[in-house]
Amino acid sequence: xxxxxxxxxxxxxxxxxxxxxxxxxxxxxxxxxxxxxxxxxxxxxxxxxxxxxxxxxxxxxxxxxxxxxxxxxxxxxxxxxxxxxxxxxxxxxxxxxxxxxxxxxxxxxxxxxxxxxxxxxxxxxxxxxxxxxxxxxxxxxxxxxxxxxxxxxxxxxxxxxxxxxxxxxxxxxxxxxxxxxxxxxxxxxxxxxxxxxxxxxxxxxxxxxxxxxxxxxxxxxxxxxxxxxxxxxxxxxxxxxxxxxxxxxxxxxxxxxxxxxxxxxxxxxxxxxxxxxxxxxxxxxxxxxxxxxxxxxxxxxxxxxxxxxxxxxxxxxxxxxxxxxxxxxxxxxxxxxxxxxxxxxxxxxxxxxxxxxxxxxxxxxxxxxxxxxxxxxxxxxxxxxxxxxxxxx
Numbered sequence: 105x106x107x108x109x110x111x112x113x114x115x116x117x118x119x120x121x122x123x124x125x126x127x128x129x130x131x132x133x134x135x136x137x138x139x140x141x142x143x144x145x146x147x148x149x150x151x152x153x154x155x156x157x158x159x160x161x162x163x164x165x166x167x168x169x170x171x172x173x174x175x176x177x178x179x180x181x182x183x184x185x186x187x188x189x190x191x192x193x194x195x196x197x198x199x200x201x202x203x204x205x206x207x208x209x210x211x212x213x214x215x216x217x218x219x220x221x222x223x224x225x226x227x228x229x230x231x232x233x234x235x236x237x238x239x240x241x242x243x244x245x246x247x248x249x250x251x252x253x254x255x256x257x258x259x260x261x262x263x264x265x266x267x268x269x270x271x272x273x274x275x276x277x278x279x280x281x282x283x284x285x286x287x288x289x290x291x292x293x294x295x296x297x298x299x300x301x302x303x304x305x306x307x308x309x310x311x312x313x314x315x316x317x318x319x320x321x322x323x324x325x326x327x328x329x330x331x332x333x334x335x336x337x338x339x340x341x342x343x344x345x346x347x348x349x350x351x352x353x354x355x356x357x358x359x360x361x362x363x364x365x366x367x368x369x370x371x372x373x374x375x376x377x378x379x380x381x382x383x384x385x386x387x388x389x390x391x392x393x394x395x396x397x398x399x400x401x402x403x404x405x406x407x408x409x410x411x412x413x414x415x416x417x418x419x420x421x422x423x424x425x426x427x428x429x430x431x432x433x434x435x436x437x438x439x440x441x442x443x444x445x446x447x448x449x450x451x452x453x454x455x456x457x458x459x460x461x462x463x464x465x466x467x468x469x470x471x472x473x474x475x476x477x478x479x480x481x482x483x484x485x486x487x488x489x490x491x492x493x494x495x496x497x
Contacts, residue, residue, distance in 0.1 A: 158464060160460055162457065170190075175474050176189060176472075192478065207222060207223040211471045212263040249482060260273045261468075262311065278292070279302075280302065281323065294348060307335065311326070312364045313364065326361070340426060342358075344361070355390065357391075367411075372404065375391060379401060381401060400416045410446050415442060445457050
């Protein structure tokens, strides 16, 4: 049972959304969020004159499609430390909800649970609403933080929940797969064979994780490096995909690959440094792109035969400089974008989009929340968590 006392989620209006009014809710009015981001120096806003802004635009059929799928989307942005929830309101308008999480990257939805990484913790949120229940505010799910594992700053990236219920995450700082522990900061589970020892040196920038049959099966890394920060010198074409069981490299020559996922008997990945999304042929060890997207790709989830992927604007620093993506965008006379693309896996066509303008320019992960179209969440801090109680029995 969910019991809330003295807690209200008042509506807050953003600057605009593709000509549609909507009421984003959560921790902060999104224009005030934009102002605070710039004031605190956590994101630059070179393109916007006057007050910093946060604008969401969707393609014409995006909300209709999302409602037809009976689903909503969770998205992380470590740039501003936010978890965003995108759904559909009863009147068909876009639903946007945000919560402060800290430096959040990896995200996974498992049944009624949502796991997300933070600065020094990995959080477990549970939907506290009963099946079919709706709140007075209209949302049909309320993800409440229940457990937080203190890990220290491991630069944890992708998350996954195994078939046996074990949470597995990519411990990028220590170049390994790990799980949470009630006694230690983390428990290592696996590391690439070319990593000679456990060291807090981010040697290969291990970042992505794919499960197959409920077990860790494939990981992505930016380079096969065993020296401190050695991956940075191999960003353009040193990227690899590793088979976890055999330890063998099943695809190489990639540019900063991210977000491997096993779906419908194929291994899908982002070749982020080239803006390409595609699949790995495990017989020929080759990457087969099916579409180009105008941004740095990270985050991947699926709804049936559709892929939902996150897209960021390349940053003006050495991590993103010198990649083929810049040249490819120039050749197509395109500007980089931030947002979500929905891609048909059969044709490679981009069928729907959600773009973000203003101070938010980078996303990391995206997850589908099946069966919920207007979700909300409580943050791990703030007055609402004090006044929202759930109990069993």
